[in-house]
Amino acid sequence: xxxxxxxxxxxxxxxxxxxxxxxxxxxxxxxxxxxxxxxxxxxxxxxxxxxxxxxxxxxxxxxxxxxxxxxxxxxxxxxxxxxxxxxxxxxxxxxxxxxxxxxxxxxxxx
Amino acid sequence: xxxxxxxxxxxxxxxxxxxxxxxxxxxxxxxxxxxxxxxxxxxxxxxxxxxxxxxxxxxxxxxxxxxxxxxxxxxxxxxxxxxxxxxxxxxxxxxxxxxxxxxxxxxxxxxxxx
Numbered sequence: 380x381x382x383x384x385x386x387x388x389x390x391x392x393x394x395x396x397x398x399x400x401x402x403x404x405x406x407x408x409x410x411x412x413x414x415x416x417x418x419x420x421x422x423x424x425x426x427x428x429x430x431x432x433x434x435x436x437x438x439x440x441x442x443x444x445x446x447x448x449x450x451x452x453x454x455x456x457x458x459x460x461x462x463x464x465x466x467x468x469x470x471x472x473x474x475x476x477x478x479x480x481x482x483x484x485x486x487x488x489x
Numbered sequence: 490x491x492x493x494x495x496x497x498x499x500x501x502x503x504x505x506x507x508x509x510x511x512x513x514x515x516x517x518x519x520x521x522x523x524x525x526x527x528x529x530x531x532x533x534x535x536x537x538x539x540x541x542x543x544x545x546x547x548x549x550x551x552x553x554x555x556x557x558x559x560x561x562x563x564x565x566x567x568x569x570x571x572x573x574x575x576x577x578x579x580x581x582x583x584x585x586x587x588x589x590x591x592x593x594x595x596x597x598x599x600x601x602x603x
Contacts (some may be wrong), residue, residue: 414592421582422595
């Protein structure tokens with residue numbers, strides 16, 4: 380079963396704009412991870428945020444976690460064409476299994 | 490470091506035939522995962538190994554799917570007999586420890602069942 384759900388399902392932005400996507404989950408977690416998947420490729424790990432953390436940064440990526448609302452957001456700043464991909468959140472619901480959502484498809488227009 | 494290797498990259502079979510996928514994880518990674526990703530969906534965990542023992546296979550259709558991890562390194566996933574609904578990308582991933590470290594994915598095997 381899928382623990383996390385991403386919103387929106389799809390997002391189209393102009394190059395240079397910021398992209399924000401959200402993930403909601405149902406049960407308490409140990410950590411939440413974000414992954415990127417380019418067409419026809421495997422998933423690539425972006426950021427892992429633990430349940431006792433509220434915000435993490437990596438380059439142009441910013442992830443927040445609100446455990447009281449059971450939600451997380453991924454912000455990509457100053458988007459580039461290479462950011463065109465599907466983005467997935469994955470949660471470890473304290474059962475040492477990582478469950479993925481259905482993903483947000485991001486298209487960055489030149 | 491070398492990434493997770495999977496083969497074959499593509500496979501087309503007819504329903505009721507059998508197929509096998511192979512995965513070589515990153516050296517030293519104790520945890521190995523097989524995920525099924527149907528077009529337009531997120532990956533679904535089929536089976537998770539810790540070294541050569543099965544940690545979770547609750548979503549593996551055991552009447553037709555089987556998996557093994559020999560000597561805690563390479564792994565094979567087999568489908569016999571295949572059904573149309575098995576058409577998907579089969580992703581192998583590995584990590585140092587279960588879920589508390591990043592998963593490293595291979596590029597997957599795209600299976601088409603006709």
